[in-house]
Amino acid sequence: MKSVLVIGIGRFGYHLIDQLNKAGDEIMAVDSSEERINPVLGMVTSSLIGDATDENFIKSLGVSNFDVCFVAIGDKFQSSLETTSLLKENGAKYVVARASRSVQEKFLLRNGADSVVFPERQLAEWSAIRYCSATVIDYLEYPGDYSIFEVKVPKAWIGKSLVDLGIRNKLHLNILSIRRDGNPILEFPADMVFMEGDTVTVFGADKDLKKHLDLNY
Amino acid sequence: MKSVLVIGIGRFGYHLIDQLNKAGDEIMAVDSSEERINPVLGMVTSSLIGDATDENFIKSLGVSNFDVCFVAIGDKFQSSLETTSLLKENGAKYVVARASRSVQEKFLLRNGADSVVFPERQLAEWSAIRYCSATVIDYLEYPGDYSIFEVKVPKAWIGKSLVDLGIRNKLHLNILSIRRDGNPILEFPADMVFMEGDTVTVFGADKDLKKHLDLNY
Numbered sequence A, B: 001m002k003s004v005l006v007i008g009i010g011r012f013g014y015h016l017i018d019q020l021n022k023a024g025d026e027i028m029a030v031d032s033s034e035e036r037i038n039p040v041l042g043m044v045t046s047s048l049i050g051d052a053t054d055e056n057f058i059k060s061l062g063v064s065n066f067d068v069c070f071v072a073i074g075d076k077f078q079s080s081l082e083t084t085s086l087l088k089e090n091g092a093k094y095v096v097a098r099a100s101r102s103v104q105e106k107f108l109l110r111n112g113a114d115s116v117v118f119p120e121r122q123l124a125e126w127s128a129i130r131y132c133s134a135t136v137i138d139y140l141e142y143p144g145d146y147s148i149f150e151v152k153v154p155k156a157w158i159g160k161s162l163v164d165l166g167i168r169n170k171l172h173l174n175i176l177s178i179r180r181d182g183n184p185i186l187e188f189p190a191d192m193v194f195m196e197g198d199t200v201t202v203f204g205a206d207k208d209l210k211k212h213l214d215l216n217y
Ligand SMILES: Nc1ncnc2c1ncn2[C@@H]1O[C@H](COP(=O)(O)OP(=O)(O)OP(=O)(O)O)[C@@H](O)[C@H]1O
Pocket: A007, A008, A009, A010, A011, A012, A013, A030, A031, A032, A033, A036, A050, A051, A052, A053, A072, A073, A074, A075, A076, A079, A100, B120
């Protein structure tokens, strides 16, 4: 169970609290508007109405007691930057700040943010690949240049078995599941032969995925 | 290469176009404001300024020619709903609409959207688990109740090998990588023994992950 401070109860802050509450975490919600605090009263341990850019107010929160502090102030970038900076200066262990423009990211990271989220861009990148790749059916980016792709089985694999292809040892790929006629198969023998119409979910380093899957993107 | 229509060039629409352009897709950008169109002129095949809630304007776009149509109109829900509906009525093959409140999702899906994205909520859910779980270091939700977790090695696994534990056959889990002293290992022998301090990245059905990993959330 973690202790989390959420400053700014816009849509991102609201859904963050909803999820943290389901996880059983201890949550303090802060916003300058009472109207924003009211909908989350039933989901948080405590809440305060105040201006997060006010140093005395931030000091009064005892921010070093929280495992993570989120700055989810959306549109007013200066407020977001000032709040992030104040949190770090006053001992916050880990600060996650939400950016609303790409350019804000570097300023937030240089001024107290340990990590930055940018929902509009992160979801746009995921959506572009998820909905618009010729062969990619689904896609998850994995930290450190690894990804997971669900793709139509590469033409070069049809009629061959996993062991023939040396999927793990030679291609350095990990097959998570094979979908045949709509049903995902998670445990498959090494001599299982790929067929036309199969889709495969594959994990591996981006360079290996691009090399061996027909990615068309 | 796909042909994509993006209506509404806010932040989500802008970053969508940026990603689609990198993928080499054919893109038409539409917005009612010239100021929004200008920054993407270098990234799109064609662009038009117009009101997407105007049926004649939508008819003039030949929407059935696009593989995917995105409605990325943010704040004005009625415009978003009307545009989504008009696209489907005029033959759009696949419509992805962006919601800006949870309640909008069902309306969009009932009125022409094949899929809905809601960046603020999707990223909030991911952030809550990514930054606030006691043992989860990273997390990706996978369609159909499967997930990938990077977690501290479960206590019950320490000192035992993969084959002893029957990770694949008995626990129905797939280990994507093991991280030891900061280095991710993707190819490991079945007799490799887990050690204190290891972290493991595991793919499997949510019920199996909850059962066998110390998830604490
Ligand atoms: N100085 C401040 N101190 C505390 N709360 C603040 C401050 N400035 C703004 N807020 C709060 O931050 C919240 C989120 O900001 P806002 O609604 O502008 O962003 P948004 O981009 O719409 O957010 P989202 O996209 O998450 O919905 C608001 O509830 C607002 O009251």
